[in-house]
Amino acid sequence: MKTFVRASWMIVFAALLGGPTHALAADLSISIDFPSGSGRVQEIDRATRAIRLEPTPHKGRGWSCWWFVKVAGIAPGETITLTVGPPPWATPDHAAYSIDGGKSWLQTGKGERTKTNITYRQKIDAPEALFAWGPPFTPDDAAALVKEIASKVDGRDGVKAEVFELCKSNEGRSTPAVRLTPPASTDGARSRGLFVCARQHAWESGGSWVGRGFADFLVSDAPAAVALRKRTIVYFVPIMDIDNVAIGAGGKNQDPHDHNRDWTDKPVFPAVAAAQAIIRTLDKAGTFDLFVDLHNPAANDLKPFFFVSEQDQLSDLGKANLNRFVAESVKQITGPMALDPKTRPSGPAYDKNWRAISKNWVGANTHPGVVALTLETSWNTPNSNIQGYKTVGGQLGAAIAAYLDKKD
Ligand SMILES: [Zn+2]
Incomplete structure (x- = not known):
């Protein structure tokens, strides 16, 4: 789908009104005709160099909150005014922008809010710029990342690393994933099992960037990472809701429900069914320990935190392990986005469909000692950029390694 608006009539109009005529830029x-593109133009005012847009609505595809547009026709050095909204979910204090075609992403200055929207003013030293809710992470990025992980790890220390297709989505898209298999142990110690995924909610691109940081740790030469790889079966899925990420839809609360309310005996989404099958198989083999689901939280959650299962859903061993993992995470995720040590339960008081939330399903369908949680990384802070997200992901990796290393 493509939106392309030429606003030359505005110049004519402005000229007729005696408006500025010096603006001779293109x-x-x-x-938005690229992966994850989203943005419906409400107005382009060529005279004042101001653009007003809202996220492209996709009926039945979840919240309209993700936007990602290319602005062309900029006179390098000029300031572009971009107004976005509603809704508030679409309006970070700092938007992401890129002047190198998406290779690197910066943050705009702090936007100015009204009740319904936010306005960013950004000087752009290029003829074209990309603007987005946050740093995009597309299906192509997911495919490249799993390939990179496999190529960096495969064959090192006897670890086998394979890219595989988690599933074909309901719309036929390939969902990239990677699996690391450690060598058979020589001391009889069992393998550990880890499943990490992101983007059950398509708009939460920060989740994939936290995943990217986790991946950087996973393939690194850090002794803790090497030890982790040597005895852990690792599954990583950078994007679960590949269809909505591809078309630039929000995904959250889509019809009939979103991926993170789909963890039942009859999942609607092939990615959820495939993840469940992997987790069940690992658990049956006695090689499953930890499930981490990566998300972005509400706008006013300015510290990363974990959603966990209600206490009454956990065994004593499950509670003890959960507490140990959270303690390791507090030790590691220290900033610039430091983890809030206080976890939050997502049980019946949080959502009537709480049983269909990933970590609750994992907890209920695996051994009592398994830890399953959701990491919500803040998206509305000056550190909610690629570097900040990747730092959280690397720190999460260190916490995972420390936790699994001490596990029996
Ligand atoms: Zn989410």
């Missing part, structure tokens, strides 16, 4: 235009 027409400002907006396009």
